[in-house]
Amino acid sequence: MFRTYYALAKGLVKPDGFSLSVIELPDPPSHAQEEALISGEVEVANLYLPNFLRRKIAGAPIIGIATEWKSTVKGNGIFVRKDGPVHRPQDLAGRLLASHQGPHAIHRFMLNRLYRVPDGTLRWVSHPQEELLSVLKQGKVDAAVLIDQFFFRAEQDPEVRCLYTDGEGWRALYGFSEMIKHMIAVREPLIRERPELREKLLRAFKASLAYGEGHSEEIADRFIERYGGDKEALLASTRYPKIEFTFTETERQIAEAEMTLLVEIGVLARKAPISSLFVT
Numbered sequence: 097m098f099r100t101y102y103a104l105a106k107g108l109v110k111p112d113g114f115s116l117s118v119i120e121l122p123d124p125p126s127h128a129q130e131e132a133l134i135s136g137e138v139e140v141a142n143l144y145l146p147n148f149l150r151r152k153i154a155g156a157p158i159i160g161i162a163t164e165w166k167s168t169v170k171g172n173g174i175f176v177r178k179d180g181p182v183h184r185p186q187d188l189a190g191r192l193l194a195s196h197q198g199p200h201a202i203h204r205f206m207l208n209r210l211y212r213v214p215d216g217t218l219r220w221v222s223h224p225q226e227e228l229l230s231v232l233k234q235g236k237v238d239a240a241v242l243i244d245q246f247f248f249r250a251e252q253d254p255e256v257r258c259l260y261t262d263g264e265g266w267r268a269l270y271g272f273s274e275m276i277k278h279m280i281a282v283r284e285p286l287i288r289e290r291p292e293l294r295e296k297l298l299r300a301f302k303a304s305l306a307y308g309e310g311h312s313e314e315i316a317d318r319f320i321e322r323y324g325g326d327k328e329a330l331l332a333s334t335r336y337p338k339i340e341f342t343f344t345e346t347e348r349q350i351a352e353a354e355m356t357l358l359v360e361i362g363v364l365a366r367k368a369p370i371s372s373l374f375v376t
Contacts, residue, residue, distance in 0.1 A: 099315045103307035111300040125197035140282045157284045160374040161294045162341045165278035169263035171336030172243045175256045185211035191238035198222040205357050206265035245329035298341045
């Protein structure tokens with residue numbers, strides 16, 4: 097995300113006919129992003145899809161205009177120790193799993209639906225992302241959900257292996273090659289009053305992303321200066337997601353399937369028509 101919006105944040109790309117400031121807020125499981133949008137602190141936000149759906153269905157005055165981050169078959173997976181007791185997903189029953197958000201909704205669903213591991217048999221703990229691989233290697237947990245640059249590091253680590261990725265599970269269950277993780281939402285009154293903003297915003301985001309893709313090494317250096325990290329891992333992790341700022345018919349179907357998943361595991365109270373959640 098730092099790379100995607102870097103050019104807009106630095107003024108290297110400018111929207112058509114209006115100004116845009118970019119602020120950074122904590123990633124999920126923090127709810128800071130949707131809280132800022134709902135309160136009016138910001139007018140446009142990159143939101144975690146499950147958080148957006150929960151708040152929108154509950155009546156928040158926000159609406160989606162496009163997908164943002166879509167995961168593929170890599171970049172988010174459950175890792176185990178190579179010399180540990182877990183050899184198949186089914187072996188996770190009764191085990192202790194770690195993620196950066198505690199019980200992980202998507203993996204709970206996939207383990208239950210695809211691998212027949214009852215949700216009630218899983219135990220979850222939460223650790224910061226940068227600690228998860230070490231916690232796993234030390235044997236403090238039996239498995240860990242690793243994402244982005246931490247996924248890449250684990251793939252290179254001879255002591256651990258990937259049991260499965262959420263993209264592989266998603267494709268096995270629904271046949272889709274992508275899963276929507278983040279999307280773009282705006283304050284609903286704003287987009288109703290100025291519907292032309294949707295296309296202007298999406299053009300600006302696409303231009304900023306294109307700049308980021310053309311200057312990845314430079315932006316990785318800026319990221320490391322601010323947050324730390326490993327440059328090789330950062331650059332590798334940019335290859336995992338698919339970012340297009342679109343809302344196609346296929347993406348509509350994916351969003352419907354994800355709502356079904358979230359209702360089944362209790363994250364959402366009910367489903368809602370996609371037409372009430374996004375404007376196109």
